[in-house]
Amino acid sequence: MAQHEIEIILTRQLASCMATPVFLVDPAGTLLYFNEPAERVLGQRFDEAGEMPVERWSTIFSPMDAAGVPLPAESLPLVVALTECRPTHGHFWIHGLDHTLRRIEVTAFPIVGVADRFVGAVAIFWEDPGE
Template identity: 50%
Template sequence: MAAYPLELILSRQLAENLAIPAFITDPAGNLLYYNEQAEALLGKRFEFTGPMSVEEWSVIFKPKTKEGKDLPPSDLPLVQTLNTHRPSHSTFWIESLGGQRHLISVTSLPLLGPEGTFYGAMAIFWTNEPAL
């Protein structure tokens, strides 16, 4: 297997060392990695889920608007960043794989390398619950 581009490798190393949950995808939206903090929130270790396609991860956590309506994948910040190559931010509900609901805020940013090459995206997110 070929190694990932340096931008993704460094992003993963950053994510591993952050105390906030983080996602990393390739340009096609395949979820390549999420860190331990994200595992705690999403309810499953990355080792068990493995990489997921954008079609899979964009619905598996059942995102809903703050008003409780289904949130279409295209409105998720990370999907918007994948489509536009620009940063995005939003607050919405998810349901962890363990069944817990969390109101989370997500900020996503494009991983743009030299000459503007798009290598993927990184999203950091946090809950709006005091306990977390």
């Protein structure tokens, strides 16, 4: 595998030190990493899930709105950050791979390095404990 950009390596390093769930993808949307706090929300360890394309991670967690209507991939904050290269925020429901339904809030933003290199995107998210 080709070496990751330094901004991606450093983002993963930061994520590995954070108590906030973090989800990291490359410019093509391929999931590169999620940290241990994210594992609790997503219901699976990253070592078990592994890297996966955007088509898989955008559906595997069955994102849906409050009415239970499935959300199209292009409406997910991380996909917006990837395709439109802008930060975005949203909240929705997911089914963790442990079969638990959770409401999460997500903030996603593109990672743009020196010389305006678009090197990926990151989502930080919170499980809403009130739901």
